[in-house]
Amino acid sequence: MRIVKSVSSMKRLVRKTKKHRLSIGLVPTMGYLHKGHLSLVRIARKKCRFLVVSIFVNPTQFGPREDLAQYPRDTRRDLRLLRKEEVDAVFIPKEKDMYPQDYDTVVRAERLSTLLCGVSRPHHFQGVTTVVLKLFNIVQPDIAVFGMKDFQQAVIIRRMIVDLNLDIRIITGSIVREPGGLAMSSRNIYLTPSQRKNATVLHTALCHARQAYRRGVRDAKKVKRCLTRKITEKKGRIDYIEIVHKDTLLPQKRLQKNTLIALAVFFGKTRLIDNILL
Amino acid sequence: MRIVKSVSSMKRLVRKTKKHRLSIGLVPTMGYLHKGHLSLVRIARKKCRFLVVSIFVNPTQFGPREDLAQYPRDTRRDLRLLRKEEVDAVFIPKEKDMYPQDYDTVVRAERLSTLLCGVSRPHHFQGVTTVVLKLFNIVQPDIAVFGMKDFQQAVIIRRMIVDLNLDIRIITGSIVREPGGLAMSSRNIYLTPSQRKNATVLHTALCHARQAYRRGVRDAKKVKRCLTRKITEKKGRIDYIEIVHKDTLLPQKRLQKNTLIALAVFFGKTRLIDNILL
DSSP states (O other), X not given: OEEEOSHHHHHHHHHHHHHTTOOEEEEEEOSSOOHHHHHHXXXXXXXXXXXXXXXXXOGGGSOXXXXXXXXXXXXXXXXXXXXXXXXXXXXXXXXXXXXXXXXXXXXXXXXXXXXXHHHHOTTHHHHHHHHHHHHHHHHOOSEEEEESTTHHHHHHHHHHHHHTTOOOEEEEEOOOBOTTSOBOOGGGGGSOHHHHHHHTHHHHHHHHHHHHHHTTOOBHHHHHHHHXXXXXXXXXXXXXXXXXXXXXXXXXXBOOTTEEEEEEEEETTEEEEEEEEO | OEEEOSHHHHHHHHHHHHHTTOOEEEEEEOSSOOHHHHHHHHHHHHHOSEEEEXXXXXXXXSOTTSSTTTOOOOHHHHHHHHHHTTOSEEEOXXXXXXXXXXXXXXXXXXXXXXXXXXXXXXXXXXXXXXXXHHHHHHHOOSEEEEESTTHHHHHHHHHHHHHTTXXXXXXXXXXXXXXXXXXXXXXXXXXXXXXXXXXXXXXXXXHHHHHHHHTTOOBHHHHHHHHXXXXXXXXXXXXXXXXXXXXXXXBOSBOOTTEEEEEEEEETTEEEEEEEEO
C-alpha cells in the first residue's frame, strides 16, 4: 500500500496507473475510520483495479464555530485498517498543498447547498464540493464511493458531476449502524454514555416513521410532529427534520416513494445526522 | 472539420482522440470571430495535434442589464473562417445542453472575480469560470489559448487551473488591434463611426502611460489622472482605470515591471476594455 503525501506525487502515481489502463476508485474520507468508511472501501475495492482512499480533514467545510481543531485523528490506526482492505494507495495531503497561499477558487451548488444541513452550516457544502472536485482532478477516478449517511452530500456531488460534465460514477453505500441503531460517525466519540444511549432514538424514530408510511400515513406535518416529540423526549435538540424528495431535496407535503426523511439533532454539543428513504 | 453540436458527441470525439494519443488544444470563443480570435487559433494550431474551437454565447457571464440578446452572432461566417485555419472540430453546444434544467453548480474565484471588471460586472467571472471549467472537462485539452485583452479572465483561469489541480497549459495571445489602435472586439460593431474614432484614445493613452513609465514616472495616481483626462476629452465615460500587479491584480501605488494598467470605458452604451503591461 502506497502512502502518498503530496499532490504532485499522487498525480505522478495516477499518470502511471492510467498508462497501465487500470480503472481507479476513490473513497474520500476525513480519517478516524469506522465500519461505515470500511464498508465504502469494500464496495470500491470490488469496482476498480486501483483503489485510492484519501484522508484529509478539509478545513473549508468546517464553520468558524465548528469542531475542526477537535476533529478526531488517528492516521496510524487508519493506515492499519486500510492495509487490511487491500487499498492500493492512501492519499494524505497537507493543508498547505491543497490550499496554497493565494488559493481563490470555490465550487458551489447554489440551491442544493442552502437546504437541510446548509441552513445551519452555510459554507459546509461549498467546502465539500471544492475539495471533492480537487480530489477528483488529482486522483481522476472512474468511480467514487460516498456514504448514505451524508445523503445531501451525495446528492450535491452527483449534481456537480453532471453539471461540470465529469465522467465519474458515484456509488453510495448504506448507513452502517452500531448495535443500538446509532449511525456510525467519527463524531460519536464526543457523546457521553447517556447521550449515546439517547441518540439511538434517531434511528428508532425514523423507522417508526417508515412503518407509519407503510401503514398508510401520508401527512408530512403529522410525521414531523411525531419525530419531534420522540426525539425531544430523549433530550435531542432538533436542528432540522425535513421531509423532501430524494433528488431535488425539495420539501414534500405528502410522503411517497422516493421521499427522504432527513434530520440533524444535537445531543449536548454534538450534532448528529441521520436519514431514511421511503 | 467536424461540427459538433452536443456535449455527448463532443465527449465521444474526445475519447477517440485520446485513444490515438493526440494532444488536444482548445480556443473557447463566443463566436462572431475577428482577427483577435484567429490569432489565438493560429497559436493553438501550432501547439497541438487536434484543435477544437468552441463557439458558445454563455448566458451566465452576462448581467441582467447586459447585451446577451443583442450579442452579435454569425456562425456560418465563423465556420468559414475556422475551416481556413485548419481547425479539427468546432464545438457549438446548445444552451439547454450546457445548462440543463436543475443546473446548480458554479465555480468562482472568490477574490479575483471581485476586482477590476468584477466591480461593475459582479457575476461575470463566475459565469466565465463555470463555463470554462465545463468546456475543459468536455474537451479535456492539453493546452488552451486565451486573449490578453481579457487579461483578468486569463489571470482567473490560470488561478482556477492551479487551485482545482487541473493539468492544462494556458497560453495567452497578444491583443490584436485595428489600424487606429482600437483593440479588436466583437462589441466594436456597436460603435458609431465617431465613437469608434474616439475610442482609439484608449490605446493611445495607455501607450503614453507606458512612455511616461519608461521616462521614469512612477506615481500611479498621476498616471491615472492623465489617462482619465485624455479619455474624458474623447467623451469616454470611465468605468475604471486601475494600476495593479499582473498576477494578484492588487492596486499598486508605484509603477514597476509587471504592473498592469487596465481600464474599462463606455463610449455611448458600449463598454470597451483594454490594458497594457509594463
